[in-house]
Amino acid sequence: MRQHPPSVRDQCAQSAPYVRTIIGGALDAIDGAAAWVGAITSTMAPAVTELATANARRLIELAVRATPELERVHIRVIPESTGIRVEVSHPGGPLEPTRGSSSSIWATLSSQIQDFGSRHSPQSGHVMWFLIPPREVGDRMNASVAQYPYVIAWTGEAVQQSLTFRHHPEVGGLRLTYRDPHPEDWVYGVLRARHAIARGHGRPQFHRVHTLRQWRCMEYRLCQVCGRSAVDPDTGRTWWLLAADASSPGQGYTNAPPTCRDCIPRASTQCPQLHDTAAVYSAAACEPYAVLGTRFIAGVGGPVPLEEHTAQVPLDAFRALATVLAEQLVVRLAGLRREDLNMSQASR
Ligand SMILES: [Zn+2]
Structure with a gap:
């Protein structure tokens, strides 16, 4: 029936x-x-x-x-x-x-x-x-928008972050919150920065990451350049460009999302978090580890920012998380392997 x-x-x-x-x-x-x-x-x-x-x-x-x-x-x-x-x-x-x-x-x-x-x-x-x-x-994914990295923010996506501190029983003290909070503002127990979603509106901001897209790239292992899957269909491993000196053998932490194999040559020249020393890796797995964002203290006129955009707080540091506005998700990479791609192979 x-x-x-x-x-x-x-x-x-x-x-x-x-x-x-x-x-x-x-x-x-x-x-x-x-x-x-x-x-x-x-x-x-x-x-x-x-x-x-x-x-x-x-x-x-x-x-x-x-x-x-x-x-x-x-x-x-x-x-x-x-x-x-x-x-x-x-x-x-x-x-x-x-x-x-x-x-x-x-x-x-x-x-x-x-x-x-x-x-x-x-x-x-x-x-x-x-x-x-x-x-x-109108300009969804059209050619002029798609030429810019998926993960960057656009000026038309900026949102006034209207923050305050309020007492919260589970924290046992003050917790950073929006003045008009919604339950979905908190992810992994931390307040996440709001962004409008209007990719292509205004000007691209190469040095600013769009929080929701960065988060999504990490959780779904999407390419930071093109927004498609960065998981290699043959091996199930995820392609990653990392600073060559940043990782101890086999593991590492990063706030830079993966980069699919096709985009690796372009990424090393375009993406804000990469630089000349980036090297090609692949990872067997990744999991959320910390957030990167801005830490606040309570002030007379409202929350006062400290360590703007640079405070890294592990997801198990509950007290510290209550004072942070998360702007990027940091993941722990497991089964990390240096890949010996030269750029001509990578752009096949
Ligand atoms: Zn890509």
Whole structure:
């Protein structure tokens, strides 16, 4: 027994948030559900309809295939002030093995959409989502934007960080927070710097890293130059450019995201965190280790910055984390290996 998709017209008569449910394993319902996402999007931001439809279809198919017939996949389209959020939830665990089909889903998404991710919640199960700003579309990933490194910030993405200290019971003292905090501002127990997501707006800032894109590169092992996967499909290892003297044998820490093999020649000349002594490595694994950011102390007129952009705080240093605005994620690399690529090989 398969659920027949209601007509697009029926669905558009709903009010936000738009919710649709399909049965696990119902492969014949995938296209209808993706078209439904597109129909809703077209009423709010026509320019992004195609982008929303194609990427919703990817997530829906992944979820439907992973969900048994007795269970349900829920699709939500949520208009937000910053864009259109599409969420696909299904019971069960994450669909992101370190290699294979679903990690390439994120790699595909990242080449088209800047804000996406997944989370687990007791009520909804595993939720995969993406958010498309309606205005992003005109110059989305066009050639003039794509020539700049994925990880850098643009002047049009700057946000006023309105910070304060407030008492927090778990910290047992003051904790740095936004004046209008949202739960998603904290990641790994640390306050994360906000950035607008509008790559290509304003001027590229070669010496500033976009916090959310840097974070995403680390968590999904995406290339800091092109935003696609930096995992070598043949070996499962991740390509990394590192300062040649920075690593002890076999391991190391870095705030510079990976660089895919194709981008290695370009990265060494363009990326803000690299310099002439960068050498090519590959890593077997990486895990979050610390954050790099700005440490604050309480002052009369509000938080006073110390160690701007340079405070590195391990993720297990709970007291210190409460005083830091995290700007970059630092990962620990395991199974690090020096690769003997010369640049002509690397650019094959
Ligand atoms: Zn790349």
